[in-house]
Amino acid sequence: MRRRAFLGIPAASAFSFSADSAPVPRYKVVSAYKSQAGQGMPGLFPGSVVSVHSNTSIDETTEKVNAPAVAQMVAEGMKTLCGVKDPRDAWRRFFTPQDVVGIKVNCSGAPGIMSTPAVVAEIVRNLVAVGVRTEQVYIYERFQNQLDSVNYAAHVPQGVKIVAMEGFWRGSSRNYDPKTYVEVDFFGEDDTRSNLARLVCDPLTKIINVPNMKDHGASGVTGCLKNIAYGSFSNVARSHSDARTHTLSFIGTLAAVEPLRSKTVLQIMDGLRGVWHGGPFSPSRRYRFYPKQMMFGTDPVSIDRLLLDIIENKRKAEGALSVWDRSTAHVKRGGLDSPPDVNRYIREPGHIEYASKLGLGVYDVAKIHVKKIEL
Amino acid sequence: MIAVILALVLPALYWEQGPETAPTLREAGVECVHVPAASAAAWEKAGFCHVGVSPATLEGFQKALTPGVRMIANEASATRSPWITANGWRFERAKDKRGYLYEAKAGVAALAAAEAFTYDAEALIRIEPTDLKEFGRMLGFLKRVDKPPLPSLADVGVVDDRSALVGEVMNLLLRRNVLFRALGAPDLSYSINIQLGVNYPKSEAANPGAFALKIRRQLTDDKRLLQIFGSAVVIGRFTSDGKTARLHLLNYGKRPVEGLRVRMRGSYGKPALLVAGQESSTAEDYMVADGGTEFSIPVMGAYSVVDFSVVQ
Numbered sequence: 236m237r238r239r240a241f242l243g244i245p246a247a248s249a250f251s252f253s254a255d256s257a258p259v260p261r262y263k264v265v266s267a268y269k270s271q272a273g274q275g276m277p278g279l280f281p282g283s284v285v286s287v288h289s290n291t292s293i294d295e296t297t298e299k300v301n302a303p304a305v306a307q308m309v310a311e312g313m314k315t316l317c318g319v320k321d322p323r324d325a326w327r328r329f330f331t332p333q334d335v336v337g338i339k340v341n342c343s344g345a346p347g348i349m350s351t352p353a354v355v356a357e358i359v360r361n362l363v364a365v366g367v368r369t370e371q372v373y374i375y376e377r378f379q380n381q382l383d384s385v386n387y388a389a390h391v392p393q394g395v396k397i398v399a400m401e402g403f404w405r406g407s408s409r410n411y412d413p414k415t416y417v418e419v420d421f422f423g424e425d426d427t428r429s430n431l432a433r434l435v436c437d438p439l440t441k442i443i444n445v446p447n448m449k450d451h452g453a454s455g456v457t458g459c460l461k462n463i464a465y466g467s468f469s470n471v472a473r474s475h476s477d478a479r480t481h482t483l484s485f486i487g488t489l490a491a492v493e494p495l496r497s498k499t500v501l502q503i504m505d506g507l508r509g510v511w512h513g514g515p516f517s518p519s520r521r522y523r524f525y526p527k528q529m530m531f532g533t534d535p536v537s538i539d540r541l542l543l544d545i546i547e548n549k550r551k552a553e554g555a556l557s558v559w560d561r562s563t564a565h566v567k568r569g570g571l572d573s574p575p576d577v578n579r580y581i582r583e584p585g586h587i588e589y590a591s592k593l594g595l596g597v598y599d600v601a602k603i604h605v606k607k608i609e610l
Numbered sequence: 611m612i613a614v615i616l617a618l619v620l621p622a623l624y625w626e627q628g629p630e631t632a633p634t635l636r637e638a639g640v641e642c643v644h645v646p647a648a649s650a651a652a653w654e655k656a657g658f659c660h661v662g663v664s665p666a667t668l669e670g671f672q673k674a675l676t677p678g679v680r681m682i683a684n685e686a687s688a689t690r691s692p693w694i695t696a697n698g699w700r701f702e703r704a705k706d707k708r709g710y711l712y713e714a715k716a717g718v719a720a721l722a723a724a725e726a727f728t729y730d731a732e733a734l735i736r737i738e739p740t741d742l743k744e745f746g747r748m749l750g751f752l753k754r755v756d757k758p759p760l761p762s763l764a765d766v767g768v769v770d771d772r773s774a775l776v777g778e779v780m781n782l783l784l785r786r787n788v789l790f791r792a793l794g795a796p797d798l799s800y801s802i803n804i805q806l807g808v809n810y811p812k813s814e815a816a817n818p819g820a821f822a823l824k825i826r827r828q829l830t831d832d833k834r835l836l837q838i839f840g841s842a843v844v845i846g847r848f849t850s851d852g853k854t855a856r857l858h859l860l861n862y863g864k865r866p867v868e869g870l871r872v873r874m875r876g877s878y879g880k881p882a883l884l885v886a887g888q889e890s891s892t893a894e895d896y897m898v899a900d901g902g903t904e905f906s907i908p909v910m911g912a913y914s915v916v917d918f919s920v921v922q
Contacts, residue, residue: 408841
């Protein structure tokens with residue numbers, strides 16, 4: 236493969252960002268991988284989202300998950316997305332027995348909120364049902380301690396590999412590909428590269444992205460885009476400094492890097508639980524809520540656009556600041572459970588629209604086709 | 611007098627315990643020590659190689675700082691900036707690299723020895739006895755990799771007026787791996803010469819960290835001789851005679867660094883990697899592309915040496 240490098244498009248020509256956003260920096264993207272036409276983001280169904288709600292999916296008091304209800308949600312969501320009657324036919328649209336499948340979970344808020352083990356187990360069950368061997372399934376996340384706090388192993392069949400990019404001591408680069416990276420100088424940091432997980436380059440052939448429904452102090456919300464981008468690259472926290480962050484442009488830039496973009500073929504947003512403030516963490520139940528909903532699609536932008544409204548409406552109902560609030564007067568240092576009238580950073584919910592400009596999906600609500608299912 | 615006493619090729623241990631510790635020293639691989647002059651006779655009697663150092667001589671030594679890193683929380687951010695205490699900039703500006711004394715606190719004796727070796731500084735190192743084994747192992751490694759020093763390479767020239775302000779600029783340049791050479795006058799072979807009060811206002815250097823960043827950005831990262839990825843606490847010294855090159859890498863952090871990625875401007879042959887604490891090591895993912903040479907170090911502790919041939 237030929238080594239390929241190009242400079243990112245300057246912001247002014249690509250996107251009219253808010254006047255008080257940090258200017259979009261020059262990104263240097265280096266990857267030897269080529270785009271697989273038609274695969275990955277936005278994938279087979281751009282602008283289409285299936286939203287499944289089940290009131291019995293989780294008990295709000297005990298937070299106990301109803302696995303059979305989850306299985307039904309997954310089956311209905313996948314069948315409707317693909318327009319088929321048998322869920323196995325839906326999974327076959329994406330996966331063959333030869334595939335090595337990565338499930339990108341989100342454990343940054345664990346154990347309060349994470350890609351629910353019952354959801355992940357159901358995904359694995361469906362993969363196995365269409366012939367993918369358990370040894371060809373990887374559940375991955377960046378940090379070992381976060382994965383450990385969930386213990387997926389207790390919920391999935393033997394053989395499934397559960398791997399973290401960084402072990403007990405964070406900061407190791409060994410499991411990231413030194414030849415696939417985004418180089419950028421945000422704030423004068425010394426280490427200016429963010430490298431893609433080796434696992435994504437090899438051996439994975441397909442990725443299922445399983446984010447949660449969460450507020451995020453820096454990016455506004457964290458859904459499909461942020462989970463797959465910040466969760467697959469090293470050295471990403473450097474985009475946050477002081478009140479302003481570079482999440483506006485960095486999230487989409489990372490998500491668009493090959494082979495991550497082409498391999499991420501399915502988005503399953505787990506909204507059994509949600510976080511409406513203080514995200515991505517959830518140290519207490521104070522800001523958790525229970526949408527009891529899952530969204531299915533291949534277009535991360537469309538799903539995240541819907542997520543924006545879910546989080547914004549919940550925040551409005553709770554009297555919290557809008558995710559679009561950009562007043563520096565509201566930005567204060569504080570703990571993870573800071574009040575809803577305090578922001579940790581100026582949020583950048585515009586990152587979703589920015590990603591749409593990079594071709595990752597459909598942002599305009601009027602053009603997003605949503606099929607709602609009530610179970 | 612100091613030079614006569616020291617005449618050191620490698621850093622040496624300044625040891626204040628008595629000759630009864632000779633077996634422990636031998637076990638740690640330390641074959642010779644510098645000791646207080648008053649105890650020299652006892653060491654002589656014990657038959658252990660030693661050099662007596664008088665209090666007056668010791669007093670005349672320049673004190674090196676205890677090398678290491680401490681984390682400082684950024685005021686308004688979850689990210690953290692490591693603060694590195696390093697002596698490299700002092701060695702680089704020194705006209706005479708002899709007569710340094712490290713008072714190495716617990717846990718940093720090996721790093722102190724490696725730092726002095728990296729910059730060809732003649733130094734005595736007073737260590738905590740608990741660090742003896744680690745120090746001895748590093749000394750053994752330094753003997754293994756020792757060879758005649760090569761000239762250091764630099765990105766920028768800094769006209770040294772011997773002021774504290776210029777010293778702090780040098781410190782922060784080195785901290786950012788912007789390699790500098792201390793000069794008596796501007797040298798046009800460098801694209802950037804820093805002469806505070808002449809081509810850069812002294813007020814601009816009042817925040818030396820920001821000033822060093824400005825210089826880095828003026829130079830541009832692509833044109834830097836050395837870039838390090840995967841750690842914010844590793845500092846390099848790059849030396850070459852035009853035919854061969856040696857890169858020294860010092861890890862000021864307390865933890866091993868895994869997967870460190872190094873980029874050097876120019877074309878170099880496949881690296882021969884020597885990592886302190888490892889019998890053998892191999893550089894990974896070596897490549898020459900886009901005007902630079904890159905490779906990765908699987909894991910390194912306090913110190914690594916990388917030797918190259920220069921591709922013309």
